[in-house]
Amino acid sequence: MAMLKLLRAPLKYIQGKDSLLNFYEETKNLGSSFLFICSNSGYKNCHAKIEKSFENTGSKLHFEIFGGISSNSEIEKMRKIVRDEHVEVVVGVGGGSAIDTAKATAYYEKCPVTVVPTVTATDAPCTGLSVIYKDDGTFDKYLFYPKNPEAVIVDSKVIANAPVKFLVAGMGDALGTYFEARACSRTDSPSLENGGVTLSAMALCKLCYETLMEYGYQAKLSCEKHLITPALEAVIEANVYLSGVGADNGGLAVSHSVYNGFTVLEECKNTMHGPLVAFGTIAQLILEKAPREELKKVMDFCYKIGLPMTLKQIGVTDEKRVNIAAEKACAQGETVHNLVGDVTPGQLYDAILTADLLGQKYFK
Missing domain, CATH: 3.40.50.1970 (Rossmann fold)
Structure with missing residues (x-):
């Protein structure tokens, strides 16, 4: 059935x-x-x-x-x-x-x-x-x-009035929502609620992404000065409701597995959840052979609001340590396996290092 x-x-x-x-x-x-x-x-x-x-x-x-x-x-x-x-x-x-x-x-x-x-x-x-x-x-x-x-x-x-780093971290978590749900939808993988992905859920996930792209930067500026603006209200809703209900009903893929993988590394202990998910999203887009414009749009966004794009920014200085994270991210039962064609630790390692190389170009 x-x-x-x-x-x-x-x-x-x-x-x-x-x-x-x-x-x-x-x-x-x-x-x-x-x-x-x-x-x-x-x-x-x-x-x-x-x-x-x-x-x-x-x-x-x-x-x-x-x-x-x-x-x-x-x-x-x-x-x-x-x-x-x-x-x-x-x-x-x-x-x-x-x-x-x-x-x-x-x-x-x-x-x-x-x-x-x-x-x-x-x-x-x-x-x-x-x-x-x-x-x-x-x-x-x-x-x-x-x-x-x-x-x-x-x-x-x-x-x-909360520190702006939390709003930015939430945008990182929310950034993965649409791409992870899209991946689950392509492979008919179950959502976190263990059901198929509805059109309504996909619409919320897509709106989440569009809201970040449209209002994310302005919301960050408002929040830095503790100003309540329509842009900030929009991003709060994207971070809390659209991303939450979206992820719950849309499912997870590579972005969140990358987070789970990196949490085993001592040097990532202080890196927040959202920034790691954002970095994992870049890796996922590379694995999916996403169109160049889409990848660029996501990376430009990360650069502009201060989400990590390099290994150094998440606390990793030794590339060999990425192997440990990649192994853990691809453990049995991890959501990374919801991607079309599945993902091996080796493929994920290569994608993460490629994400790092692309990210470094922004800081030259």
């Missing part, structure tokens, strides 16, 4: 300046006792607005700063709070790790989950999965959920 097409998304997506002042209004139907799993900056930048939205409502709020990584022990710690305090709704406030911890906690404790991203560095907020790490910080597994978050509330003011 052919694979059934499938599309999933968060129940509600809310975005705009000071949207957190509407938090209670948007979530009051979910319960009256909330656990907010926050990153340090998430707590600092959001708790006052959230508390204000709950004034005189009688709801119970518990803010908890989490340990910084979505690890199994961190999830256990949060589950205990949910049980001990009879929490009805779990909320993730912060970056990808805080959000993934909240999603996992809510899933295991059978609570609804709401997401408040404080940076747009990844497309974690809208997806129906979490990346779970071992306690030592190495990748453990993807955890897939039966549904996506109940609500995603993005306060553009919080995003505009």
Whole structure:
């Protein structure tokens, strides 16, 4: 039987300046006792607005700063709070790790989950999965959920005030969305939701790419000066919603496998997710023999907004080490195998080094 097409998304997506002042209004139907799993900056930048939205409502709020990584022990710690305090709704406030911890906690404790991203560095907020790490910080597994978050509330003011590197990283993650979905669609590979790619999902992925090309640079300039402009709003939506719902329902290919491969290298420990995905996207286009204009457009974009195009920029100085990353990226079960004709570690190694050579030309 052919694979059934499938599309999933968060129940509600809310975005705009000071949207957190509407938090209670948007979530009051979910319960009256909330656990907010926050990153340090998430707590600092959001708790006052959230508390204000709950004034005189009688709801119970518990803010908890989490340990910084979505690890199994961190999830256990949060589950205990949910049980001990009879929490009805779990909320993730912060970056990808805080959000993934909240999603996992809510899933295991059978609570609804709401997401408040404080940076747009990844497309974690809208997806129906979490990346779970071992306690030592190495990748453990993807955890897939039966549904996506109940609500995603993005306060553009919080995003505009966050360091611009997070917006740029999110554009790197979002850059892969269309090309990875296109690759999956060509080979009839399943999306992350394990269904066929719908026309709607492809349209979101394509719009994600077009929005980055159109508004990415201007959004970066606005964000550097903490200005909320239509271009910034457009890119926030591309990074969070279009990329998240797009990747979830469009599938992954080489870009994300390259990220998974490079995470095993010590020297890439501090390189963010999005920039590695962007570099992986250039490698994917090389493997696909993408038209020269398309490759140039993507590389010009990376150069202009400051996404990595060379190995040196992601922290790798020894070419031989790329072999280790390429082997890991091509491990069994990796999404790199969704590409037409499949990819061997040798082919990926050659593509990564070619991407590096092309990238170096920009810095001559």
